[in-house]
Amino acid sequence: MQNESTDLLSPGSHDVVVDGLNQRYHVHGSGPVCLAVPGGPGVTWTSLRVPAAEEFLTMVYVEPLGTGGSQRLPAHPNGYTRQRYTRSLVGLLDRLSLPRVFLLGHSHGGFVAQHFALHHPDRLSGLVLYGSAPVTGPEHVAESAARVAEFARRNEARPDLPRVLAGLQASGTVTGDEEITAALRDLLPAFFARYWQREEEFRDLRETMTCTYISSVDEDLAPDIIDDRDALPALTVPTLVVVGRYDVPCGPRWARELHTLIPRSRLVVLEDSGHLGHLEEPEVFSRALLDFVRSTSA
Template sequence: MTSNIALSLGTHTISVPHGSSVIDQRYHVAGSGPVCVVHPGGPGIGWDYLRMPDLERCMTMVYVEPVGTGVSGRLADPRGYNLGLYTHFLHAIVEHLDLPEVMVLGHSHGGFVAQRYALDHPDRVASLLLYDTSPVTGAVFWSAAVENMEKYARRHVADHPEVATYVAGLTGETAPSDDEGATEVLRRISPAYFHDYWGHEAAFAAGRQALRMYAAPAWGEGPAFDVREELPALSMPTLVLVGDDDFICGVRWARMIHEAVPGSQLAVLDGTGHLGHIESPVQFAGAVLAFLDAVTVGGS
């Protein structure tokens, strides 16, 4: 791996053709070992929150900084921030790495991207890690998320009055049009993404402050996400990871993926919300490394 300059440690920028323009795409390399390309959630959440130091000790983690976020390029028309766009840029990174195939890990909305990418480019995906994500969105998905957030607010509003604003923050009723405002909303509602943020605030505060949201990707337009009928076509080793108290992409949706993807493994992290790599890092890393060991022993 050390001879491949595209995988040298640090930050890289590639120029990716898109329509009639060329857009900068950044990615960040850390660690050593088998290569895992990591796509963060959102759309529009900065990559930094997804650093996984426990995995960097034995894997080369390639963190995508999606277009529309950080220092990666921007679209002239924000309506273009859709699943097809993110899949296109993910493929550009995989191609640039110049490897026959890579492991792909997608978190939350990044899991949508990872599923679409694995379906479109199965020959480039050695194995697939779908972390706190879903095979479908739409009315049922969002109504369940809002209901869970409402329950969270009712449980905590007496001790933390600010949770009364969480539902509006989730549904976009108070969505700001600038990056600073979007980041403020995300950080404000982020305790709901943990199983027990308030009981471990000192430990999780840094993770909360690492969250950053960029406003424009939320304006993207595209067809509804639903790959349920396509998932049985996946044949690469697949791990579905989920926190047992993830209010938005919980066990219901993880089981849906697990039951659809032949031979997939399901790992449910106990006492964990939507950010298991922060909240339960030992459980999280253990599940990933056990999967990686099994894949290696199996000869994939």
């Protein structure tokens, strides 16, 4: 008879109570366990699914608190700090009886993963920072604006471009689930290197992707500004940094900086991808992940 922790890692969707709150996650694949934390915050977990990685990893796709089937905080939409997300992930590992795992964080999930690794390195076999950055705030906003301008220049002839730019503008001002979902769908082509050349392939994602509105302030309404640059040189966890060459929100500048700051990290640039390289170049992405897992395990 299987024990509870084994049952909780069986394929499919699961709900457990962590810190008095419902936590939903989804298990696919087999092999060493890798927790995958999506971005946004608030973007549906399915946006991060990597079927090719499930051939060699047990992928545990987390629905972060406040998103999808996971419970909302009493202060919703506020209070979703990296500290709070990290606490729920530690609790989830404890419920699953997993002493150590790989942790993959995409976009905002990468910010969470950095915080987790800096405070709980003993719980990680390896860290994957994917489409992430060491800092938020004005410096990050300015770099993103420059990347948006570059994206607009490359696609100035596309009739859909005004809709994308309007979605990018709206994403920083709307405050409801329906509104942020609409903005996400509008701006989604900016997350790809060549969306319109592959529109048939990615149209369904654009039409179905959902997002929960989560603010960027804590329970006391103070901004949750991030700057890990002073702390990252002390990181001891084996780390893989992955970025798309055409990533708009977290471009190569930040990946290079993470790689420079984190001792013995390795950097992989997906040359024909934007922010969603696991969809644009799935074989290259999964091969980089497999190589990292194998070298770390060895």
